[in-house]
Amino acid sequence: MDKNINTAEILLSTVGSLENEFAFVLQYFSDFGIHFNEKLQSIDQRLNELTPDEYDDLGISQEQLLQNFEQFLQQKFSGQKEDNPIQSIRILGGHNKSGEAENADIYLSKGSITSIVGPTGSGKSRLLADIEWMAQNDTPTGRTILINDELPDISLRFSLEHKLVAQLSQNMNFVMDASVQEFLIMHAESRNVKNATSMVDKIILQANELAGESFTGETPLTSLSGGQSRALMIADTALLSTSPVVLIDEIENAGIDRKKALQLLVRNEKIILMATHDPILALMAEQRLVIKNGGIHKLLITSKAEKNNLKQLETLDAQIMELRQKLRSGEEINST
């Protein structure tokens, strides 16, 4: 049994034969409250053993459970077959809130950073939603999204494996009661990653390079500091998320090396969109989308002059960071 997963074959397999590579099948049924005690029994036999009354107690009928199982298997393996990585996303303009044409034709390619600027309510979220929904002139903005310069398969709009956009924002927190390691393994398993433990080590290592203060796999998720959480979220998104596009909604400067964070995402060939009004972040991007009145107002390419200014801003930033560090270690700030 390998990639060509056959539901019937699995159902006829004995519990014992599924225990290693297909442990997730046993887990699947036990999540519905069906447990297996006899190794020589097949899944099918076990399911037939249960009475309608018992299914009633479980809250699902045998038929419904089998249907769900079949579909679950299909989806679990559908994401793996395809090997058509997304190289670029192209946005063809629609119109703004007043109905004026956007005249936009914008490429977002993998490993590139685009910043998005504009006041609250100007339409940044709608732009992102258009990308995520793979708009085909069927959203309020009338935009069209092309993937690898072709019309996308819109039947994938709701597929979890093909979700286009991963989001990182300042308001996000870890809420789960688990250690960093436990949680990352859970995430890796949901993604069918083969070598989960080495992936987890890699993520923790990367996250620690971004965060000022280091943590281990044993650290509980909820006791990570703001900076550590952000670093872990970024490393996890870079290495473990399937989504080719990453939206970053303002990363504050405290406790995380933002430049390294962006480089990590770039190295992992993400298409990066960054809603920010922080000049350093905005200028790190190759291009900048200006959003106004619900539409793409203009596209600015970060110029040489701007890149030069970025260097100065970074020097300033480094000075401020140094002062922070001094404060942290109890020193006096006498000169700047």
Added chain:
Amino acid sequence: MKLITVSGPPSSGKTAVLLKLIAQLQQSGKNAGVIKFDCLYANESQQFARINIPVKIGLSGNLCPDHFFVSNIEDGLSWGHEQKFDYLFTESAGLCNRCSPHIKNVLAVCVIDNLMGMETPKKIGPMLRLADIVVITKSDIVSQAEREVFAFRVRQANAKATILFVNGINGQGTFELSRLVENAPEIITLEQERLRFSMPAALCSYCLGETKIGAEYQVGNLKKIDF
């Protein structure tokens, strides 16, 4: 008229999602009404009234809210027809997680939120497992990784459903949800229709008002834990 049953655990964001969804439908010239089923208390009528959504509230009191729902749904449907709605939404809180409010051939939505914990999708029965659309809320405050794991677990519980992230506060995702709801079947009558799954059963002395504890007071449909 299209009928859509919306259910979900208490405080998962059903009302917030409905308010945004109906506002979206109103923008495209449609009108919608809501029947809100609850147990003891429901104060959402003002929120609905604020954007001109007619709402009826039914409080089940000491009855199982699920049974209360199914014995009132036909009258609710007639009310919707009288009011000439394009859409009628029923909203009911799933209180015991074994609730089963979905009807065959009627679009069924289950609303759950990211803060409920990773084990929650396993703990909710027919309300989640047999829904057509699962709306996940409160995604803006948890990490991307937790969202992904949570959605994966929802899909494990219900592989057939369309899973959608909706933000009940700023309405992100409601446009997409409205597109799905547009495809709901028109419902003229519910006579002879069936629930997708049996409702939680109970018929024992305590259902009939018994309050004393002890073996001699337990009569009817009982079940014992094997300690």
